[in-house]
Ligand SMILES: C=C1C[C@]23C[C@H]1CC[C@H]2[C@@]12CCC[C@@](C)(C(=O)O1)[C@H]2[C@@H]3C(=O)O
Ligand SMILES: O=C(O)CCC(=O)C(=O)O
């Protein structure tokens with residue numbers, strides 16, 4: 001039996017300070033444990049040079065006849081882009097945003113009733129990657145995979161929850177369809193077609209894919225310049241589709257530009273290339289390093305749809321993209337193997353599965 005996402009972290013417990021989760025609203029000064037300096041994150045102040053570069057990730061109209069090439073080019077240069085005309089109904093985006101807002105508005109004690117366990121996958125807590133940093137992040141999260149009903153019951157014992165569950169289910173379905181469309185569009189731009197990826201075409205109806213939903217909340221912060229919402233990371237996915245409320249905070253990293261803020265464009269969605277897509281494309285697509293900053297006046301919400309293959313599928317570079325004279329850049333890996341590597345080695349995970357060619 002392949003490992004389910006829900007079991008992926010069983011052998012990798014993390015002891016997170018759930019119970020120290022502060023009541024963010026009551027703090028008027030940033031505690032030391034939340035104050036980040038370049039010692040805590042070497043890329044903290046990586047500034048654009050020359051400064052004030054006006055470049056940004058492209059906003060791509062999915063109805064544009066050249067959308068495939070535009071997406072392909074964005075995946076190579078940025079590893080991220082925004083999309084308009086994606087077909088996901090606006091009411092659904094508003095619905096998931098409302099749900100996210102209601103969830104994080106609950107009193108801390110209530111949220112902790114649905115706390116993620118040390119070895120668990122879903123529930124309320126700080127970001128998994130927190131264990132790799134000495135400082136705390138100014139955010140709270142809620143991870144969902146499969147039906148959220150059990151966790152929602154702990155949060156809202158008196159509520160009729162069908163509505164909330166329906167929103168989550170509908171959102172995941174729409175995201176799933178969109179993610180697969182984006183994957184094939186971007187692969188088309190590399191000359192890769194469905195026949196080149198057997199595991200996907202052998203399992204039609206997207207049976208080969210699975211996903212998780214990560215709801216994030218970045219409360220208003222008294223000293224945003226010294227705090228970190230979500231530290232720099234790449235996603236361990238094929239693709240991540242992100243909905244952000246109308247508040248800036250997401251930043252993507254480019255070696256030549258430093259940190260670039262992704263402006264919220266109402267109704268559009270942000271797409272990130274994840275590490276597995278980098279592997280599949282034999283390094284042609286870049287998995288984007290990104291982070292979230294916070295601000296002093298508006299609380300920020302985001303909903304990340306983290307998308308990858310079923311747990312028994314081995315992902316390796318598409319043979320067509322590997323030149324005849326060289327070997328593939330990466331060895332093959334399943335999503336669960338990769339998540340475990342990430343859980344122990346964090347940002348070193350990709351280099352751990354890289355093939356090192358002897359000179
Ligand atoms: C399917 C995934 C992907 C996870 C782990 C697991 C569930 C939660 C995801 C996130 C969401 C927040 C950032 C991140 C870095 C984190 O800490 O938890 C992500 C991580 C990854 O992309 O590696
Ligand atoms: O909140 C954001 O903009 C980023 C969230 C994110 O990177 C994640 O959930 O993986």
Ligand SMILES: [Fe+2]
Pocket residue numbers: 233234235240290304
């Ligand atoms: Fe992310």
